[in-house]
Amino acid sequence: MRARDAETLLALIVGIFSLALAGCETQSEDPAASADRPNVLFIAVDDLNDWIEPLGGHPQAVTPALDRLAAQSVVFERNYCASPACNPSRTALLTGRHTTTSGLYSNYQYWREALPDAVTLPRHFMDNGYWVGGAGKIFHNDQPDPGSWEAYYPSKEKHMPDYFYPNPGWTVNMPPFENMYADFDWSPIELDDERTGDFQSVAWVTDQLNRERDRPFFLACGIYRPHLPWYVPQKYFDLFPVDEVVLPKVLENDLDDLGDRAREIAARGGGYHRHVVEAGQWRAAVKGYLASTAFADAMVGRLLTALENSPHARNTIVVLWSDHGWQLGEKEHWRKFALWDNVARTVLMIRAPEGTPGLPGGSSDGDRCRRITSLVDLYPTLVDLAGLPEMDGLDGHSLTPLLADPRAEWNHPAITTYDVSEYSIRTERWRYIRYIDASEELYDHDSDPEEWTNLAGDPAYAAVIEDLSSFIPASPAPLAETSYPISPHHVPPWKSKEDYLRR
Helix, strand or coil: CCCHHHHHHHHHHHHHHHHHHCCCCCCCCCCCCCCCCCCEEEEEECCCCCCCCCCCCCCCCCCCHHHHHHHHCCCECCCCCCCCCHHHHHHHHHHHHCCCHHCCCCCCCCCCHHHCCCCCHEEEEEECCCCEEEEECCCCCCCHHHHHHCCCEEECCCCCCCCCCCCCHHHCCCCCCCCCCCCCCCCECCHHHHCCCHHHHHHHHHHHCCCCCCCCCCEEEEEECCCCCCEEEHHHHHCHHHHCCCCCCCCCHHHCCCCCCHHHHHHHHHHHHHHHHHCHHHHHHHHHHHHHHHHHHHHHHHHHHHHCCCCCHHEEEEEEEEEECCECHHCCCCCCCCCCCCEEEECEEECCCCCECEECCCCCCCCCEEEEEEEHHHHHHHHHHHHCCCCCCCCCCCCCHHCCCEEEEEECEEECCCCCCEEEEECEEEEEEEEECCCEEEEEECCCCCCCCCCCCCHHHHHHHHHHHHHCCCCCCCCCCCCCCCCCCCCCCCCCHHHHHHH
16 A cells, blocks of 8 residues: 555544544533524535526536525625635634724734634524534634534544645646745545545534434534635546636736736735736636535535434524635636625525524525625624524624515625725625725726726716725724734735834
């Protein structure tokens, strides 16, 4: 047996043994818990943009499980993150505190140091009688929060199961370039689904769903794909012949009407778009993302089937969300870390069964909500739906009125920050962006859904900009100083760190 095969087999055995141990944890009783409260299945999919069948962002998407869930849920078609980066987006959702309240703006901060007293969403459910467990990426990679869970796979100190990559340490298909993110790559892998890290997480959650419980549960499953690297089994790559892959919609010279800061963001990290195009890898990269999305969808399908076959099928709220979107060449930009629509926009679906305390009639199945909503709204929504005590200091708004009637009146714009002092304001018609160098962008989504025409320099829109600017917080929290060695995330090259933080 080759050394790498032996290591893989050993890791799989350890994973199975850990799963068995986790399943043996004692379940304590809590008399305060109400037996008729709904359960919650809380599914996070990392880096998932609108390239899924329910949102129609890419014509070749293969996501039957997400289609299946959409037919049973309210789909929030215009939902946005607090920040287009994993750590601040997830922290805002899980604590109910927006970046502008917490000062947690970057992947390069320790969120628990910035919010030492925050009661997280799972912890609030635990404190009110729920059994709370999870697997995979819910909090940011290296920042698990053991006090938020009764049980976790692989453990409360290690949230991410092992992933088996081909040729770890170098790329397979994307030629590396200076400052390139090390995992910026795509390739099929010679593994079955069962040997992937995401499958391990889903298997553990499936085991939990199959158990009879004397308490309601809050059960989270974090699916890591389509986060980079796009390494998934061959069968998912086979769905998308590379010569037939459709590239995203782009406009030649799309950056011409943007300022220096926006151009720097588009080219951040060494100019991904130029290098991808020069390497002849654009279609292959899109194929990799579509394949990884199809794989993630298959994992979601396993969870949905497990729930349907479990004793809890009729009394479980299902929530599926992504932490932010992703760009694959639009505006000559790759990855997240930007304030344009297909980066700030996320996936959000909620299915509430009939009899849910906060929504006795259940959610409006298969309906679409086009109101502007935010991931920060999830904390108060789930508290509301489960009939738990309200939490003080939450920044979001309960979505229960929109679950009952997706066309209900709703006047809350979505605020998205990119690190310190950079903002996007999204309303039903407009997106307004203000950067740290005071440059601006304004897009009319009624006529320009691709955000190709920046109207900010046209005096005819001065009143629109003034109105949208009023939603930028007057006194946002400063960057929270933590012991993480790097902050903030991306200091503009023409600014010193001191100037950046002073604004």
